[in-house]
Amino acid sequence: MSTPATHRVVDHLVIGSGFAGLAAAIKLDEDGERDLVVIEKGSDVGGTWRDNTYPGAACDVPSQLYSFSFAPNPDWSMSFSRQPEIHAYLQRVARESGVLDRFVFDTRVVAAAWDEESQRWLVETEGPTGSTTYAARTLLSGAGGLSEPKLPEIEGIETFQGEVFHSAQWDHSVDLTGKRVAVIGTGASAIQIVPELQKIVGRLDLYQRTAPYVLPRHDRTYSALEKAALRHVPGLQKLYRTAIYWGRETYVPAFTLQPRIAAPAKAAALGNLRKAVKDPVLREKLTPTFEIGCKRILISNGYYPAVASDNVELVTDRIEKITGSGIVTADGTEREIDALVVATGFHTTDIPIAHQITGRTGRTLAERFAEHGMAGYKGTTIPEFPNLFMMVGPNTGLGHSSMVFIIESQVAYIRDAIRTMRTHRLATVEPREDVTSQFNAGLQERMKRTVWTTGGCASWYLDSEGRNTTLWPRATFTFRRLLSRFDLAAYTVTGETSPVTTPSREAVSA
């Protein structure tokens, strides 16, 4: 006998509990918007930092900046923190915030549809105790841009008999010590995995399609004295964070205006390669053929030395197919392996949550994106989808700085939107189509000059039409300024039909 569905009425429903969902829940709660629920598919908070547990997983943005401004951490052990420490940080912030009682774990959003009559989002969820439908005034998506692993479409991959897993779904029960392992991909995840695997495996075949630029990682451990100073000297940590922020912001013109400004970075990356790889043939294969910055610039001290090691082979021939026991390349060579690691990235321009959200007009967000490209107003709101707020939405990604800064900017905008709705007794806010297209026309115009467009590479930043719908093409302080106030004039609104009361948190059964 199936369990009857439960119905709950809430003010705000947040999807996901990574940096974005967590920040939204904490800040709305601070505003007195306590009637909220956070739906999390995993069994813990942390999002990408919960899921990506592959060996060597670390952040390539300094921790002082890659953390919440409202929850500074003087105890980071290193300048570029490792995944377990970032996950522990998020768990601690969640615990101390007092909002965890409204988190529903191990539960997926199956569908979310706008209901015109009740002017609410009807959100169907599926969890261990059955299904629940929430009727929410606002829907906040913090589902993340890098949450759905993308498997390569390679013939025969499903026939491989050995262990196979994606970098974001590492199977720690598999002991790779002494094994013959293949890694497909040489992106941000792979370059962290390879040095760790090289130390333990018998043989490592690294399948590279495009050589990335890899800069040295200026990583160091903070001393006890530094940590004490950061904790006790008033303003020091904030000053440190601010200095890192502005240092990073100086990279923006190289990405968005003139790639030649990045010549020193290019020289440093090529110098890093020359220093570690003496074999000219291998070095040639590892030399990027596009402009620096066109793809994400990677940082690692261990990657090139690992690739140059005796037990590693860099394979640049195209993969033809995968068999039950190995990988066959276009030249006809088959390399037998025991395990396969696919570090082939995520669904970025075709975000899975978009298929689950149906708007006012009856079409899904994915259907709208298929027509217009993945585009929103200020990366946060979308016409046809009233009261939907996307964090890490279209064109909000960065190649140079901390996504936490972007997320906090969006959360500030959403808070102001909700405050405005309360003040003006508004039932719905929906960005105007004309304002949204004007915003995106300007953005795509800027995009033409960026290295992501002119740099001569294919990357996950671009959609199937070649449009960059993932990155923000300006300074991050401009993004913050643009989102500092909720600009009601850019929205179509409807008023409350009934008096506003503080909604009840009570669950109502059907």
Ligand code: NAP
């Ligand atoms: P990615 O950057 O998309 O890299 C995927 C790699 O797989 C690329 O080298 C790609 O080659 C290759 N690939 C994809 N499909 C393939 C196929 N069919 N055959 C052969 N090779 C294939 O993915 P990722 O490394 O997981 O990183 C994704 C993003 O996550 C990063 O850009 C970054 O934003 C984030 N990340 C951040 C950190 C951090 O430290 N903060 C760490 C890891 C990841 P091509 O280059 O030729 O496409």
